[in-house]
Amino acid sequence: MNHENRIFSWKGIPRSSRIIIITTMIIVVLITPNLAEGYYESSWEQVEKRSENNYNSAIIDENGDAWVFGDNGEIIFGDKIEQWMNFESPTNENLVTAYANNERIVAAGNNGVVIYKEYNSEEWVEIKMETQIDINSISMNSNDEIFVVSDNGAIWCFKQDNWIEIESLVSEKLNDIVFEGERGLISGSSGLILGSENNGENWEIRDTPNEVASSDIISIDFYGINRGYAITSSGEILKSTQEELTTTVGYNWYLKEIESENQSTSLDINLTSLEVLSTTKILLSGDNGYIALSKDGGNIVTPQLLSIEGDFSINDIAMKNAFVGIIVGDNGTILYTENGGEDSAVGFEIIDLSDFSEFVDFTKDNLLEGLKATVKIVIFGILLGFFIGIALAMCKTAPTTLKQMIEGDLERTLTLFWIIIPSTLFCTRIYGSGLGILSLSGLIILFSLLNYYINKNKIEKEGFLGISIPNRHRNNLIRILGLTLLIGMPLIGKWEIKGGIELIYTAISEFYNFHLGSNTFKLSAQIAYIFAPIGNPSEFMRLILGVGLTYLGLLFLTTNGTFSKKKIPYGKLVLISILWVIILTEIFVDSDSSGDKITSWFDLGWRLFLVLIGLLVTKRILPKEIKSVLKNSNDYTLTIEPWKIRPLQTIATLYTDFFRNTPLLVQFMFIHFGLQLGKHIQNIGLDLTSDLIAISSLLGPLDSLLHPIIDYISGSLFGPGKRSYLSAIFALGLNSAAYQCETIRGAIAAIPSGQMEAGRSIGLTYMGTMRLIILPQAIRICIPPLGNEMVNLVLNSSLASVIAYTELTRQGKLVVAITFQIFWTWGMVMIAYFVVTWSLALLLRRLEEKTRIPGLGISGGN
Amino acid sequence: MEEIVLDIENLEKIYPGGVHAVRGISFNVKKGESVAIIGSSGSGKSTVLRCINRLIEPTKGTIKLNNQIINNPMADVNDIRSKIGMVFQSFELFSHLTVLDNITLGLRHVRGMKKEEAEKSALKVLERVDMLDRTKAFPGNLSGGQKQRVAIARALAMHPDVILFDEPTSALDPELIGSVLQTIRSLADEGMTMVIVTHEINFARDVADRIIYMDKGVIAEQGPSEIIESPKSERLKQFLSSMNEEK
Ligand SMILES: Nc1ncnc2c1ncn2[C@@H]1O[C@H](COP(=O)(O)OP(=O)(O)OP(=O)(O)O)[C@@H](O)[C@H]1O
């Protein structure tokens, strides 16, 4: 390669200078200080230990005093949460739960122990239950009646000095009970939430998401009347909001996709307690000293520091207000905060976002995340686009005509239509799409391999799979195939495959029911039907399939074995008659409003224009004077060559035309929100995963190797929160495929036809020649334009922000929303994009040089 | 009786546009024989050759290779082609592969040979065409004559029953023609079965065992190479004299 010809050549620099440059760069990077220094400190301050008992529950009463309840009946009193002392306890049982209202404080624990203290009394009094159940949670309703919940669905109420058991209709373990006025909520195991609207007299089961059906909802809490939260012991956060004006809070629960966990729905922490500080601010605690804060209702959950080493469980949180409160845990741990538990920043008290270095430090993580997200969809998008693009380009250039499929490859075609497609459909319907895809690819591979081995060493091929249909039967079999395509075929039991005619019929009547064309026959009114595909997409797909099948069916059914042109006598006349019927209807038939009267100059112009068009088309199609019509009918014959159709080319052309003629932004939104492609692919992916895992579990020792791999791949592609990611990849990939296809097709067309002939003349198959000779040369030619496509794809990836995929542009928007530094943010985003595309371009340039064929291209000196 | 390798009967070809390029010709080629086809431009010589290895489908007629009909839909066209070598006027080497890889490609992917085995037999044929010194070169860096010799080697490597040459020297400069013709001549001496379409009348006379003169899609005259000295038909006489004028 010619280094002298280039303006800048890395290799042109002497070796010693190169080493110096690299070392200098490394040193510069190493000695550059972090732009802003500082660290965080826990806001939780330890209260002096009073015992080694585990503390299970804490409460802050109306006077602002803290109460902590622990094992062996220990009660600790925190006067104004400052002075701590032990308080005499009437019981030795473990106390696990407590509650306070403006009359009294109650606590409860194992073996049915319930104690209370009035504010004006100095004594704790026990009201023991006769049944010695272990109480899990205690609360009081607006009538000051005490409620406790326990295992096996037990709810007890203390009213008029008596314990009454309340019907709960469930047998799950109940973990938590809470009241807000007359409204009560209870959470339990197996994803159970009970609700009551009448002070706890009746409880009913509330809907919870399927995903938590096996989780233990450990804690539940209200904030005011418009927000409810619940957590599970497996780290999920449930949220309930008031939906419109009708459904109040506590009815609709949905699983929060936690943005800080990559849209996963679980924190992967064994959570123990939840405290709602404001509508959107919540504190969570869990095992191993986990305490976390979310300021936006569980979107971003940030673990906070503790001032002590913790592999102990934090069991309860009690807050006086949004800032002052305590947490209690195992081994006598009590921690106190005045800052809502939030870490305090030391060393950079206030971030000065108008200082560039601090701004960069504050935002670089976000932008790096965004960059990573962008690169991910770009890489997958490019790969997807490239492979689909090649496939499409090969479809477009494939010479396979219907004639060849039927004449030369009848056996294969019959196997496809009579065995492979029906069994795939059968599998899909019964076992789901995962196995459907597996069986389709499995069958195709199986049959191809079988065919290969059977015909391996034969000069005269014996058809497909060793079966060759004798000439005298071929026509009849083609006709029978045509018939099946037209009227379908019954399968086992009620499963049947519909034929083209039925598909068209049902689809058309479905569309007719839309009544889009008003009540007139005018073409301009019927034009509304072009939107019908969106009204019922699946029916539209069936219509297309139906038309295709009917066309093939009719063609096959009427074959006479010659596969020649078809002549339709008077075909042109029929076409012209149809044209004139449409034009005349348009002009003269009553429309709902204006009648057939000419109402404006524009109307008159339109009608004249239609007539003119009609005349022009007629003149073009009919070569001779109309008067000779009946004398020489041959001139009016329409000739079509139905067997020359190339099915693969047709499909590929439809695809590329569609994707190249609609805006990418709309494609993004249609694919993600309309088609919900991400969701469907996720479902199919999960289906496939479970099938693969089932298969791998049959493999014995290999399973322990395969299982984690399958899990990992499936998790990173189809895991929770990956919907917009999948949609983005597919929107980008499918769109880019259409453009890459055209580029590659152009390159294939640029390879001299002699190359294909030469390849075939040494005995390579069409696909073999394509793979070994044409594509390697074509891809080399189209590296520069493909590079263009790829750079375009990177730039287009910014559109993924409209479907809530947090890539670079979206991160930029978020950063602007937080920092208001518009110039810097977008500047940084722009530089990040430039770095990506530029390195891609460099890479491609390098690739182009590497793959250049010696002796080709421009030469001849300077 | 001598073994007939290639037997063509009543071959006709009408191109899609309606051009009646070949109007029913019959001839056969015996084992070890080299047949030259001459004729003016557009007389259908290339069409005949391309029909023989089914690069185009004949409209009518039968073509038999070793007594098997090869132009029916059931025949394995790839296998047949691998038994019929073809050398093109414009070489058609695979420009992204080295000389050696150009030749091993077919051996490996059609004959299923291992790489080393294929290279060994490739080197043998390269020796026959005297191209051993440029095995690692790319076609773009070869002279025309060298290219054509590599193309001949590529066809030879497959051990075909017959090799078809379509004007192997027409794209070459006069001084390069010699080496290619020399190669073909030595193949003829070795007993290779060949069909050669050529405009080199003298070469045809020297090398070919039999000469077929085609005109407007039919065989106007055929016979041993002496017919060039003493043509019977008027048309061949005219053709030969016009060729001499060009010289
Ligand atoms: N692909 C094609 N489609 C239509 N007509 C063709 C095609 N190829 C060749 N022809 C026509 O068929 C006739 C015979 O062509 P052919 O290439 O066989 O001639 P030729 O004898 O090889 O001529 P030359 O010596 O110039 O190579 C010519 O009239 C030519 O125009």
Ligand SMILES: [Mg+2]
């Ligand atoms: Mg020719």
